[in-house]
């Protein structure tokens with residue numbers, strides 16, 4: 001259900017009472033005001049066979065190392081079945097935390113395993129951070145547009161969500177500073193690298209400025225980085241979490257979803273001690289711990305395989321797919337459209353010319369068996385109806401070319 005279609009407060013009780021029964025009390029206000037994800041509804045539409053979808057944000061399944069993961073599960077169950085199937089600590093399996101810390105350290109951010117909490121997807125890390133920091137009515141700043149499920153998460157926490165002005169490189173540091181002074185937010189949520197939905201990457205100097213603002217004015221930062229390892233060109237940009245001003249106030253969220261497989265539901269958060277301890281208590285209340293067998297299998301996999309070699313294969317395929325999309329987009333979108341050229345990640349962000357509405361055009365596109373996601377729902381405010389997100393990861397270059405041919409037909413009939 002979209003937010004706009006949510007029932008009015010007075011209409012919300014779980015079900016109509018039968019004769020002689022009193023209605024149970026209504027749902028919590030936050031459950032009534034946060035809508036479902038329009039992306040989910042669109043994804044359902046595009047599951048029809050034959051549709052070429054640029055809509056979903058899914059990794060390519062043919063690139064999963066199914067055989068390697070099968071062997072890792074078998075090894076975990078054969079060698080330590082009793083442990084793998086038992087309850088375990090909320091913090092996560094020590095060997096997996098050590099591997100996560102070691103990878104952060106190798107990538108330039110010295111990390112101790114004790115600074116890492118394993119979570120059930122990085123989505124849970126987001127929920128835990130929101131639950132730990134946000135009181136109903138607290139202000140959270142977000143990029144505009146931003147990740148839809150983060151908007152839902154902050155909505156469920158009762159936050160007042162405000163957009164930070166952004167340009168094609170992301171957050172404008174001066175505007176952020178002004179907003180922090182004026183609105184006194186508690187938290188900034190940012191996806192600085194290959195952002196969802198825009199593919200944008202915040203340059204190093206702006207990260208330094210964001211960290212300085214957080215340090216000087218007092219602000220928590222949730223730095224969400226599920227896409228950073230999917231870089232196809234250019235140099236990595238240091239994390240905000242590594243800057244001195246922000247180190248004691250930044251939760252850095254990571255995920256195995258895009259580098260191994262999302263079905264594992266394995267994510268992690270690296271955070272300063274007190275925040276990590278509070279998030280760990282919140283996680284205990286939420287699910288006690290992340291699946292032991294999945295953690296042990298992932299740790300086995302990482303110990304036995306060269307993740308970098310696997311990632312090279314994934315990056316090679318995604319680079320080709322990105323290039324195929326960029327090569328054909330000019331021929332598919334109407335004249336006057338604009339789009340960016342991300343150096344990594346999964347998404348290209350485009351803007352249709354004046355007078356066109358991406359949601360209206362989507363219907364024509366789906367009639368031609370191709371789909372994208374309109375950009376409007378990703379906005380916390382000032383939705384841009386001309387914007388759209390195109391994901392390039394799940395189709396081959398040939399399928400992408402065919403999808404773009406259909407998209408051109410869709411626009412011609414719009």
Ligand code: PMP
Nearest residue numbers: 121122123147196224255257267
């Ligand atoms: N953050 C962002 C920006 C995402 O795009 C996603 C998933 N698409 C997530 C977090 C959640 O990822 P997961 O729970 O699979 O780690």
